[in-house]
Amino acid sequence: MLPFRARASPGWDCRLKAAGGGLICAMLFAPKDADSSGWRWDHSYAALPGIFLTRTLPVAVPSPEIVIFNRPLARSLGLNPEALESLAAVFAGNEIPEGALPLAQAYAGHQFGNFTNLGDGRAILLGEHLDPAGRRFDIQLKGSGRTPYSRGGDGRATLGPMLREYIISEAMHALGIPTTRSLAVATTGEKVMRQEILPGAVLTRVAASHIRVGTFQYAAAHDDLDALRTLADYTVARHFPELLESDRKYFDFLEAVIERQAALIARWLHVGFIHGVMNTDNMALSGETIDYGPCAFMDDYRPDTVFSSIDRHGRYAYDQQPQIARWNLARLAESLLPLLHAERGTAVDLADEALGAFENRFRGHWLLGMRHKLGLLTAEADDAALVQELLDWMHASHLDFTNTFRALSKETAIAAPAFVDAGFLPWHARWAARLARQPQSPAEVVAMMRAHNPVVIPRNHRVEEALTAAVEQGDLGVTQRLLEVLSDPYALTAPVAFTAPPPAGAESYQTFCGT
Numbered sequence: 025m026l027p028f029r030a031r032a033s034p035g036w037d038c039r040l041k042a043a044g045g046g047l048i049c050a051m052l053f054a055p056k057d058a059d060s061s062g063w064r065w066d067h068s069y070a071a072l073p074g075i076f077l078t079r080t081l082p083v084a085v086p087s088p089e090i091v092i093f094n095r096p097l098a099r100s101l102g103l104n105p106e107a108l109e110s111l112a113a114v115f116a117g118n119e120i121p122e123g124a125l126p127l128a129q130a131y132a133g134h135q136f137g138n139f140t141n142l143g144d145g146r147a148i149l150l151g152e153h154l155d156p157a158g159r160r161f162d163i164q165l166k167g168s169g170r171t172p173y174s175r176g177g178d179g180r181a182t183l184g185p186m187l188r189e190y191i192i193s194e195a196m197h198a199l200g201i202p203t204t205r206s207l208a209v210a211t212t213g214e215k216v217m218r219q220e221i222l223p224g225a226v227l228t229r230v231a232a233s234h235i236r237v238g239t240f241q242y243a244a245a246h247d248d249l250d251a252l253r254t255l256a257d258y259t260v261a262r263h264f265p266e267l268l269e270s271d272r273k274y275f276d277f278l279e280a281v282i283e284r285q286a287a288l289i290a291r292w293l294h295v296g297f298i299h300g301v302m303n304t305d306n307m308a309l310s311g312e313t314i315d316y317g318p319c320a321f322m323d324d325y326r327p328d329t330v331f332s333s334i335d336r337h338g339r340y341a342y343d344q345q346p347q348i349a350r351w352n353l354a355r356l357a358e359s360l361l362p363l364l365h366a367e368r369g370t371a372v373d374l375a376d377e378a379l380g381a382f383e384n385r386f387r388g389h390w391l392l393g394m395r396h397k398l399g400l401l402t403a404e405a406d407d408a409a410l411v412q413e414l415l416d417w418m419h420a421s422h423l424d425f426t427n428t429f430r431a432l433s434k435e436t437a438i439a440a441p442a443f444v445d446a447g448f449l450p451w452h453a454r455w456a457a458r459l460a461r462q463p464q465s466p467a468e469v470v471a472m473m474r475a476h477n478p479v480v481i482p483r484n485h486r487v488e489e490a491l492t493a494a495v496e497q498g499d500l501g502v503t504q505r506l507l508e509v510l511s512d513p514y515a516l517t518a519p520v521a522f523t524a525p526p527p528a529g530a531e532s533y534q535t536f537c538g539t
């Protein structure tokens with residue numbers, strides 16, 4: 025362990041620009057030796073042109089302590105939990121593991137529609153870990169002190185929001201939704217000034233990468249075509265290697281990113297997830313959900329639900345998420361224009377073509393998932409209307425989104441209406457008739473529905489209860505118990521206390537950015 029000294033692993037300095045397509049891959053997937061903790065460091069991002077990063081170190085903190093460590097994740101990454109979970113100094117940023125190469129990434133972003141130059145203002149990328157299967161993961165410390173991109177911020181994060189990211193990202197993973205993950209939260213011993221004085225904390229985030237729409241906006245704003253092309257080639261090699269040999273690589277890349285986002289946003293809607301701050305710097309090209317600030321899950325089905333206190337106009341409301349994703353993707357397409365075609369008019373036509381497909385891609389993913397939620401294993405032309413009528417009835421009846429779908433996921437509910445409500449009976453008759461027109465048995469239908477309708481989601485009042493116990497009493501037991509229940513969200517065994525909607529008054533629930 026080297027306090028505040030980093031040693032580059034072999035090969036980190038191989039230059040992408042000089043490498044060419046084939047060599048990018050060779051570099052990206054060259055195995056390195058693991059150390060006793062299991063880290064196998066590599067640093068492909070650090071080899072990008074200098075404008076994309078600043079080499080810098082975390083800022084030391086007075087008394088690091090690990091409050092939660094994700095053993096199953098560590099194991100799945102080929103890391104050694106027993107060796108790592110006592111290394112508070114590493115997970116608070118006081119010591120740099122040998123072979124890591126700390127840096128802050130530069131990016132830009134549209135925040136609530138306004139373009140700003142940003143960058144990791146409170147995060148440090150330690151490098152990329154290669155797991156035993158050769159998969160590459162960014163290992164990032166979030167809340168690790170000021171960087172050259174901190175602007176007016178203190179570079180710090182607090183315990184509540186970092187635990188919140190840990191809980192919700194792990195819940196999303198268990199739900200089967202692409203997401204960054206959380207390896208550890210360490211408290212720092214520092215008091216951090218927000219509306220009140222709060223305990224400081226550092227989250228270790230694991231991500232397929234931290235390349236954002238905003239990273240491309242940053243490259244485009246620099247007016248440096250070589251840097252933009254290098255970033256695009258790098259991202260293709262890292263996330264879409266199947267496109268490397270394509271003769272219309274950048275167009276295919278744009279389409280592939282659009283496809284992943286269309287699929288991701290549909291998955292969010294299927295479980296009632298509201299990201300809350302879909303700025304372009306919070307949209308990852310990997311297709312993972314990233315940046316769990318003011319996010320929350322919807323209770324009653326209300327399409328215009330907004331939880332974030334700063335989202336006063338509902339820009340990022342539940343039902344706005346598809347069109348905001350498309351807007352963000354349009355910013356990506358704009359940034360890629362010089363790569364799409366040398367002639368600008370043609371480039372714009374190509375961008376329009378790719379973006380124009382977003383709506384259908386999204387609708388396709390959304391409808392397929394909604395069919396699964398209703399046990400429809402075949403496709404009929406009226407399915408979208410059937411789904412919409414159920415949603416309209418749920419909206420009018422103020423019904424809990426998660427629990428209504430679960431209440432339907434029973435053979436008894438298929439046989440007889442699960443709700444004694446005049447508005448529901450005609451819909452139930454249509455649904456039952458629709459199910460009868462497909463060859464699958466009720467048992468198959470129920471199995472499909474149970475696999476797509478979670479029993480537990482991270483209920484806001486349960487998350488708040490866990491965070492309050494952790495921050496105010498230093499009791500992580502409530503968080504551990506919640507994580508345990510959330511780790512198996514489709515199981516039939518979840519205790520009622522975790523599946524019940526919140527007590528009255530929850531309509532006014534608000535979330536806050538953790539800055």
Ligand code: AMP
Pocket residue numbers: 142143144145146147173174175176177178179180181301305306315317537538539
């Ligand atoms: P976020 O809202 O977490 O996505 O952050 C938006 C931008 O602000 C990112 O560039 C962050 O690095 C930066 N930022 C957020 N909080 C802080 C902070 N306390 N100190 C410095 N930079 C911050």
Ligand code: MG
Pocket residue numbers: 305306315
């Ligand atoms: Mg962010």
